[in-house]
Structure formats: structure tokens, C-alpha cells
Amino acid sequence: MTWVAEVVVQLKPVVNDPQGLVVRDGLRRLGFTGVRAARIGKHVELEVEADSEQDARESVAAMCEKLLCNPVIEDYRIDSVRATAEGRA
Amino acid sequence: MTWVAEVVVQLKPVVNDPQGLVVRDGLRRLGFTGVRAARIGKHVELEVEADSEQDARESVAAMCEKLLCNPVIEDYRIDSVRATAEGRA
Amino acid sequence: MTLTSDAPTVPSDAQLAEVALTRDEFASVVQQLHRQPNAVELGILGALWSEHCSYKTSRPLLRALPTAGPRVLQGPGENAGAVDIGDGLACVFKIESHNHPSAIEPYQGAATGVGGILRDVFTMGARPVALLDSLRFGPLDEPRQRHLFEGVVAGIGGYGNCVGVPTVGGELYFDSCYRDNCVVNAMCVGIVEHGKLMRARASGPGNAVLLVGADTGRDGIHGASFASVRLDATSEERRPAVQVGNPFLEKCLMEACLELAGDPRIIAMQDLGAAGLCGSAAELAHRGGVGVDIDVSCVSRRERAMTPYEVMLSESQERMLVVVHPDDVRSVQEVFDRWDLHSDVIGTILERPEFVVRDGATGVCALPLAVLVDGAPERSAPGPPVQRVMTLERRVWQSPWPPGDTLIRLLASPNIGSRKPIFRTYDHQVGGATIVSPGTDAAVVRVHGTRRGLALTTDGNARYTALSPRRGAAIAVCEAARNVVATGAVPIALTNCLNFANPELNEVYWDLHEAIQGIADACTALGIPVVSGNVSLYNESESARIDPTVVIGMVGVLEDVERACSAGFARRGDRIAIVGPVEGSLDATELQRLAFGINQKMAPELDLDLERRVHGFVHDAIEASLLHTAHDCAEGGLAVALAESSLWGGIGVRVDLDIAGEERPWGRSRVDGILFGESQSRFLISFAMEASVQLRELADRHSLPLQEIGVVGGDRIVIDGAMDVALAAARRAYEGALVGGE
Amino acid sequence: MRFGITVFPGTWSDRDCAHAVELAGHQAVMLWHKDADLRGADCVILPGGFAYGDYLRAGAVARFAPLMESVVAFADRGGLVWGICNGFQILCEAHLLPGALTRNGSLQFRCEPSWLRVETQSSPFTAGIASEEVLQIPVSHGEGRYVAGEGTLDGLERDERVAFRYVAKDGSPAGASSPNGSMRDIAGIVNPAGNVLGMMPHPERACEPLLGSDDGMRLFLNVARAVSRGAAFAAPAS
Numbered sequence A, B: 001m002t003w004v005a006e007v008v009v010q011l012k013p014v015v016n017d018p019q020g021l022v023v024r025d026g027l028r029r030l031g032f033t034g035v036r037a038a039r040i041g042k043h044v045e046l047e048v049e050a051d052s053e054q055d056a057r058e059s060v061a062a063m064c065e066k067l068l069c070n071p072v073i074e075d076y077r078i079d080s081v082r083a084t085a086e087g088r089a
Numbered sequence C: 001m002t003l004t005s006d007a008p009t010v011p012s013d014a015q016l017a018e019v020a021l022t023r024d025e026f027a028s029v030v031q032q033l034h035r036q037p038n039a040v041e042l043g044i045l046g047a048l049w050s051e052h053c054s055y056k057t058s059r060p061l062l063r064a065l066p067t068a069g070p071r072v073l074q075g076p077g078e079n080a081g082a083v084d085i086g087d088g089l090a091c092v093f094k095i096e097s098h099n100h101p102s103a104i105e106p107y108q109g110a111a112t113g114v115g116g117i118l119r120d121v122f123t124m125g126a127r128p129v130a131l132l133d134s135l136r137f138g139p140l141d142e143p144r145q146r147h148l149f150e151g152v153v154a155g156i157g158g159y160g161n162c163v164g165v166p167t168v169g170g171e172l173y174f175d176s177c178y179r180d181n182c183v184v185n186a187m188c189v190g191i192v193e194h195g196k197l198m199r200a201r202a203s204g205p206g207n208a209v210l211l212v213g214a215d216t217g218r219d220g221i222h223g224a225s226f227a228s229v230r231l232d233a234t235s236e237e238r239r240p241a242v243q244v245g246n247p248f249l250e251k252c253l254m255e256a257c258l259e260l261a262g263d264p265r266i267i268a269m270q271d272l273g274a275a276g277l278c279g280s281a282a283e284l285a286h287r288g289g290v291g292v293d294i295d296v297s298c299v300s301r302r303e304r305a306m307t308p309y310e311v312m313l314s315e316s317q318e319r320m321l322v323v324v325h326p327d328d329v330r331s332v333q334e335v336f337d338r339w340d341l342h343s344d345v346i347g348t349i350l351e352r353p354e355f356v357v358r359d360g361a362t363g364v365c366a367l368p369l370a371v372l373v374d375g376a377p378e379r380s381a382p383g384p385p386v387q388r389v390m391t392l393e394r395r396v397w398q399s400p401w402p403p404g405d406t407l408i409r410l411l412a413s414p415n416i417g418s419r420k421p422i423f424r425t426y427d428h429q430v431g432g433a434t435i436v437s438p439g440t441d442a443a444v445v446r447v448h449g450t451r452r453g454l455a456l457t458t459d460g461n462a463r464y465t466a467l468s469p470r471r472g473a474a475i476a477v478c479e480a481a482r483n484v485v486a487t488g489a490v491p492i493a494l495t496n497c498l499n500f501a502n503p504e505l506n507e508v509y510w511d512l513h514e515a516i517q518g519i520a521d522a523c524t525a526l527g528i529p530v531v532s533g534n535v536s537l538y539n540e541s542e543s544a545r546i547d548p549t550v551v552i553g554m555v556g557v558l559e560d561v562e563r564a565c566s567a568g569f570a571r572r573g574d575r576i577a578i579v580g581p582v583e584g585s586l587d588a589t590e591l592q593r594l595a596f597g598i599n600q601k602m603a604p605e606l607d608l609d610l611e612r613r614v615h616g617f618v619h620d621a622i623e624a625s626l627l628h629t630a631h632d633c634a635e636g637g638l639a640v641a642l643a644e645s646s647l648w649g650g651i652g653v654r655v656d657l658d659i660a661g662e663e664r665p666w667g668r669s670r671v672d673g674i675l676f677g678e679s680q681s682r683f684l685i686s687f688a689m690e691a692s693v694q695l696r697e698l699a700d701r702h703s704l705p706l707q708e709i710g711v712v713g714g715d716r717i718v719i720d721g722a723m724d725v726a727l728a729a730a731r732r733a734y735e736g737a738l739v740g741g742e
Numbered sequence D: 001m002r003f004g005i006t007v008f009p010g011t012w013s014d015r016d017c018a019h020a021v022e023l024a025g026h027q028a029v030m031l032w033h034k035d036a037d038l039r040g041a042d043c044v045i046l047p048g049g050f051a052y053g054d055y056l057r058a059g060a061v062a063r064f065a066p067l068m069e070s071v072v073a074f075a076d077r078g079g080l081v082w083g084i085c086n087g088f089q090i091l092c093e094a095h096l097l098p099g100a101l102t103r104n105g106s107l108q109f110r111c112e113p114s115w116l117r118v119e120t121q122s123s124p125f126t127a128g129i130a131s132e133e134v135l136q137i138p139v140s141h142g143e144g145r146y147v148a149g150e151g152t153l154d155g156l157e158r159d160e161r162v163a164f165r166y167v168a169k170d171g172s173p174a175g176a177s178s179p180n181g182s183m184r185d186i187a188g189i190v191n192p193a194g195n196v197l198g199m200m201p202h203p204e205r206a207c208e209p210l211l212g213s214d215d216g217m218r219l220f221l222n223v224a225r226a227v228s229r230g231a232a233f234a235a236p237a238s
């Protein structure tokens, strides 16, 4: 079966995020004065073959640990794992 | 009140995603042979002041239209808008 | 093979508009084919007959350019031009526009422009050693223009930095005529041994055609015709035309192709550019006088359910066609495999000069190459010759500001101020060859393994071509040459990019005609051949058209790179002189534009014989080691040239132009003309006092005026009777010119 | 002696490094990322570039190349490993060096001269270069902002493992002239044994006066000296 997993990789809160600051200031300059903070992370969408959702989730977690996330500066979370339309059929 | 909104900005499906290709191939080389595709997007977390969830959502949508998303090659979606602990208090 | 694509019918006006063909052109298609084309053929013809691919308007005009010379190994007609630079090496270079894509998506538009011009150079077997850019936007204080400008600069850096080719030079102007149509031209320069110079000419019926690199997606379909129509409100809808580049893939493709350069197994190589597989396969076969049979079912795709038409016209980036003998397919593919590049055999060379496309067993297109590549009817002038009429809104005699103030304002102008905020974001050093970095006149890049260097520049002042297309274009050539000469190099060849509005308008057509004549005039006078170039037309919107914008990219050779001459003042106590005319008018100057928002009357006078002699003088003086610095006078005139040499060298200057006491209105105007006029054919030089006599003799020998005007030293820019400006104040203005005000 | 220079897809300082090695009078051999063979190199240089496009994170994918296993083993045996720019990023990703290199504070690529102060004498790379000397070596990167936990940073400083710090031209603290906003102005660090160096600036671009500086050549000569002095710094080969 094929699964689509969505992963979010974000800088750890203690790491400086200059891109977030620039986005926040940019938004404020555009008149969105209510913006208090912005943080920019990566969104990774993966299509994986696995026998079960559980397997898919474990394998995605392993991918995050090994490649997608650098634990020195980043945290990750798996947002969702769902069967693809194709996989469900 | 303060709201935290999570936005995902992704390349449109027809647009070439070189990052995704490298990540897919990298994962496969690491032994994750079940990876069929990878797409890399941006994850933006915003903290905004607004009177209601509705207002927060509208304002975030406007930010996406104006700055966060490049409509020529990207789509966006607002994943969640929730009151902050602080806002709720 | 019989064609089973949709039955031929007479297309509607809407269908013709879709493929950007006129009714007359369609009639010509039918007449040449002796039949109706089917729908796919029509689309393919539309792409290849577009202005972008066929040069139907410009080709007849371009014939006026001198393209021959003793060093020329390859003139226009291939992917890039090639000239001999000694030691058995050739320099391969070309400039190309990516204006329309950059207007839609500045980062990717500019990035893929760089990718395209790199491929044109390494397709010829040459290793790219330098990139240059030439950019034009609307006024920088408008947020949209700043967005375009920053996006384009980031895109150029993003691509070039990743590929590892240094961006060593370029130029940048802001003018309201570019508000809706930015100009983004990129030039690439490569080096190759003569024996490894490759050509894109297929041969040998039965030989295999390999498609290498990226998978094919729906990118940029209609890109070619898109670049051949003006931008209007519906351009937004054509947005899928935007391509996203992959510089990493390009780098691998480049290394693999360079590994194969000069390899006898490679019969021909051709990059995929405008009109994708169609354009490239057709040109490759046509140049070699053979045909080609492509099977779209063999093309690897990124997306599902693409039609043969989409596959053939996709402008997906980072792809290359390679022709090899069938026996060599495997071994050549191994080279690409090593670089993790995917390759497919997608076709065969045919003996009969025909362009055949099939989808497996199903025929899709069968067109004679002569019709496809050369059949587009050349367009001639829409009407009788027109000369630009000079407009005279208001006479401008003098600057509204005192001279010192005027200088500061000019230095702070985005058209003159420091380009450092840009080139510090470009890797301009990778390759270990950049001897003179961007920021002064021409960049100098050494040729590894020899003592030689290449001087590289792009130039073109559209204020001049807007008023006097012919003279303005000649000035662009001369200015480029001056920048090259100032380093001590000898100009050897040039490439050009002609950015114009809609040539179907009589006035625009004649501007183009005149500009090409002007390039030819200067090339002939200076003995510099044109070896490559590019034409970008339809740079206009509903409300505005760009000024005729001629960009010259020039290459010069320096025999001993260690002796490259720089432009920033080098030693305190050095004498300063000006070679060439001193007096000038304020017409068509940066000052006129800055102070009055107008550009009027005529481009500065240009005497090509004087120009030639001035170059000879500077060259001889540098060769005889008489000069410490040389700098040409361009925008902002003599005062700006002095300030630039001071700022670059970090030393002040004291000048006496014999203008003190010129107080009457007439006098002020004369003073401003001397200080800020943009007279042509002159250099600012500095030298040790002892060289003075020899330089005077040398000037006499070249029948040139040489006027000593001052001394290098101090920390102020002092022009007696006119200004006294602290270098620090000048630097603040100069370095802040491009920095955004927050 | 022989310098091995790693070549990943996307590496572009390989030729510049080879040129510098040859100028220093030594031999350069290229090490292909798919091969595990170090070809008898006495020192391995991981040069600059954008390995795998630096997509995802600089150095993240390159770290898993077959060649890297050999490089790690070589480093563990005490072999000299020198990561320059992208090479530094790869060494951090491979955990041969602590910390990470993140996007420049300016969010822009920076190619310009930088001035460095040598902060350790205990590494063969920097031996003999006094800390008062200011080396002029250019940077060229978009992701060079060094980041690590405060504890790691304190440890690096305490153990004299900061190899280079960005300073102003006159040797004073870099302040706003830092090219990337690195924590504590760190431009380069070494591992505990001193045989692995990672640095963002490009010494290979500063090996000839013609290119504006030859301060980088001193590092190449230092490496050669260390090797010729024998395995002074190298642990016995296993």
C-alpha cells in the first residue's frame, strides 16, 4: 500500500531564525501589524510503500532521524499519515 | 487574543521540485527503497493578534496571498488556527 | 508511416492565435508542405516559426553584422561563438535574454536564464569560466521594481553560485521604460582546447539520439511563442510557462558533458532551449543536413498523461541531446550514469531531411526540416524608413545643484552607485581565476595554464539608443571596448543582445535596423567581429514599451595577466590626465535624467576614428608600463569617473580644470558640461610624474589631446573652483545607492 | 605528500584546492564519492560546493556517500581531514565536528574577503600562526552561520578547539562585519584530537598574491609540515 506522510521540520526554539524575523517584519510592513512572531520550517511530503500505517509511520520516523532532521538544530513531527486514494483502492 | 496559525506553502503539483528529487533519491540510497516521491515545501508558523478565530484566519489568508506564497509556482493551505495558551488565559 | 493525429483542417483564427501564427504564415505553411498540417504539426510549426526561434524579423537585419576575423573559429549560427585566444585554446561565449520569464517570476526566470546560457557554452565542449549579467528595471523606489530586482539578482546568484561558475561582471540600470518589462540578459564565457570544440550538427543516418538529464514535465510549454508576444493582462494565465531550475542537475550535466568533450564517440551535442525537444532536435538535424525521427514514448516524464505535443514542446530545464553511433550508446550512457544522470535513446538520425515524431507506432508529425527551420517567411519593414525625431521638451543648460552636490546625487543614483550589494551575493571567485573582481571596469579572469587573461564586460546605455539608435548602438560597442582596453587587454570579439519592443511597429523595426547598423559601424571601425548574440522582441506592455536596449558583451585578451591595469587610483602623488575630449553637453546624460526626468536631443557625438586612436594610445601606454591606472568616463562624466577612481583606490584627488571664475550663467553651463557631460572616447589615466613626457609623446604619435588635470592624494575630491567633497561623504552616497530604505 | 580531494556531485572547489596543493608543491588526487578508496592520501580535503545541491540542508545527503565511511575511519585513526566551506558543513552533518551551519544572518550569499584570527596553536593546521596575525581569506557561502549549544561552545573555547574567529580587518571583534552572524564569531573548529578541521572561509582562494592574498597558503604548508614530521598527531593506524 502507498501512504502519504506529512512531516514538519522546524528549527529548535533556541536557534535563531533570521528568516522568521524577516517574514515577520515584512508582514508588518505590509500592514499586518498584528503579527507577533513567525517561524519558518520545512514541510516534507513523502509517498511511501508500507504494509500498514504503523509501518509507514515507523519508516518515516526513521527517515527523519537519519536524514530529514538535524537534531542539533531541528525538531520534527509527523503530522499525518494517510493511505493514498490509489493505495486505498 | 493571540492565535497560532500553521501554514503550508508547497510548489504546485506541475512545478519541478529539485529538492524533492534529491531527498527522494537520498532516502532511497539510505535503504528506504519504499519511498516513491518526496516534495519539499515551507511550513510557516505565525503568531497573530485577532479578535476571533475567523479574523485570524482571514488575516493569515491575506498574508499568504500577499507575501508568504508565490502564486506563480506555489499553493498554500492554512493547516490550523488555534488560540495560544496565553490567549486562552 | 502515416500520420494518425487529428485530421487536418483549416484552423480557426483562435487556433492560429494559440500557436502564434498569422493567417499569411499559415498559407505559406500549406504552400510549402503542399498539404494542411495536422494539429500537432501546426503547434510545432508555431513554436519554430515564432520570432524567438526563427528570427524571422531580425535575421535579414543581422546580416549586416561583420562576423569574420582572423581569430574567429565559430561565428553566429551555433550555440555560441568561439574565438582563438592563443596557446591552442578557444574562448566560447554568448549572451542571452530571459526578460519575459523574469517579469513573471523573477527568481526562477533569471535562474533558468543563467542555466540556459551555461548550457549553450558547455554544449560546445567549453568549460564555463565566467558569467556576466545585464539588468534593467523600473525605478528602484517602487516596491514592485525592488521586488523584481531583488528576485532577479537572487536567481542569478542562486543558480551560478550552486553550479560553481563565477559571476564576474555585469551592469544595471533603472528607468521607467522598464517598469512593465524588465531586461535580464546573461552572458557566459567558456574555455576549450581547439581540438575539443564541439558542434551541434547531427550526421550519420542510423545514429542514435540520446536525451540526457531532467525528466520532461509540462514546464514552459509555449515558452517560445510566449517570448514572442507582448505581455498583457492574460499573461498571468500563461503562468504554468514558468520553469523551476535545478542548478545541481546542471552541474552534473556540465561535468558529464565536459568529460565527453572532444570524445570521438560524440557526434553532436545540443542543449534543449526554446521550443524544447522540437527546437533542439530540428536544429541539430538541420545544421547537419540530415533528418531525425523521435519517439516520444521513449522520453522519461515527470508527469502523467502528457500528450506528444506537450512532450515535444516542454521547456523543462537541464536537458541535453547527444548523437552517438548505436554501438557507443552503452558506453556513453555509462558516463552519464556515473554522474547519476538519466539518459534515454529517444530517436534516430535519418538520411532524408525530415522531422518525424511518433508516439510508439503512431505517427504524429512528419515535416520537411527546410520548412520547419528555415521556412518562416522573413519579415521586412512594415513601412518606409523612419528616423527618430529628437524631442526638445526644455533646454537644459546646467545642473540645478552646485557641482559638489550634483556629484553626490549622481553617486547616490541607482544607475551609478556601487554594485557591491549585488556582486557580494554572487560567487565571483570560484575557479581561482578572478584577477580583477566586479565593480570597476571590465573583470579580468586568468586563463589557467597560460600567462594570459581575459577581460570581460557587458555594456549598453539605452538612453543613447533611445535618442539615436545607430549612434547609441555604436557607443555601446565602443564603451564595452573601452572597458576592456582600460585593463590593458585587446578586444577580440563580441556578443550582443538586442532587446526591443514589438517589431511589427514601423518605428521599432527601424530602431532595430539602425541599432544593428550602429553595431556594424563600430565593429568595422574597431576591427571587432560579432560571434554570437540573441534578439529579444516584444518587450512591451499595453501601456509602455522599452527603449531600444542594445547590450554588448565583449571579450578581450591580455597577454600577461599579471600586468592587468586597474581603475582605482594606486599611488599618492600620481599625475592625472584625461585623454580625449574634455568639453561636453548635458544632453542625454545621467544628470539630465536625474535632475529633470528627461532624456533629450541626441546621444553624444562619436568619432570612430578618434575612438580607435584612443584605444591604441591606452593599449600602448599600458604595454609600456607607463600607467598606474586607467578608467573610462561613462555615466556622470568626468566628475563621476574621478570620484570612482578615488573611491576604488581609497585616495582623494585634486584637480584643476581651469574653470575657476566661470560664474556667468554661460560659464556655469560650460562647467557642468565639462564635469558631468558624457563625451565619448576618453579615458582618465594616472601615472608617475616621470612618465609624463613619454605619455605626451605617445599621445602626439596617436594625434590625441592629452590634458594633465591633477594629482592623486588627500582624502577629498577637490576640483578647483567647482567642488570640494570629502571622500567619506562620496563613499556614503556611492555605497548606499542600491541599499533599500527601510 | 599527497592530498586527497573529495568530489561529490555538486562539489566545485575541487579544482581550486588541487591547484593550491600543486602550488604548495604537493600532489593532489581526486576522491570520487562513490568509491571508498582514499588512494593513499596523507590528508583529505573536503572542498567547497553544493554537494547534492545542498537541498534539504547543506551537507546532509553527502554525509552518507560511501567515501564518507572511509573518511570517518581515516579521521578516527588520526588522519588529517580538512573541511572547507561545504566540507565543513558535511563534517558537522557527519558528526565529526559538533554544531551546525545555518543560513547566514543576512539570508544572503556572501562572497567577500574575511579576516580571521587563529585561536588555537594545538592543531597541526594552525601551528605557528600567531594569534595576533590577521589572515585575509575570502568567504563564499549562504549557510555559514555556526550554531551550537552554549555548553558545546564553552567546551570548544575551553579546549582551544576554536580554530578561527572572524575579526575586523584590524583584528578587533568582527561585530557587524561578520559575514554570517556565527555564534561567538566562529569561522572554524577542530575535533578534540586536532586532526579534523572545519572552516567556512576558502584558503584555496588565498594562495597567490595575484588573487589578493596568499595567507591561505600557510595552512597548506602547515599540513605538509605536519605530515612530513611523521605521525606526530596521528594515532597508530589500526
Ligand SMILES: Nc1ncnc2c1ncn2[C@@H]1O[C@H](COP(=O)(O)OP(=O)(O)O)[C@@H](O)[C@H]1O
Pocket (backbone or CB within 6 Å): C052, C053, C062, C065, C075, C076, C077, C078, C079, C080, C081, C094, C096, C120, C273, C274, C496, C497, C498, C530, C531, C532, C533, C534, C535
Ligand atoms: N544579435 C545577434 N547577433 C549575432 N548573432 C545572433 C544574434 N542573435 C542571434 N544570433 C545567433 O543566432 C543563433 C540562434 O540564437 P538563439 O536562438 O539565441 O540560440 P539558442 O537557442 O541556442 O539559445 C545563435 O547562433 C546566435 O548566436
Ligand SMILES: [Mg+2]
Pocket (backbone or CB within 6 Å): C079, C119, C120, C271, C273
Ligand atoms: Mg542553444
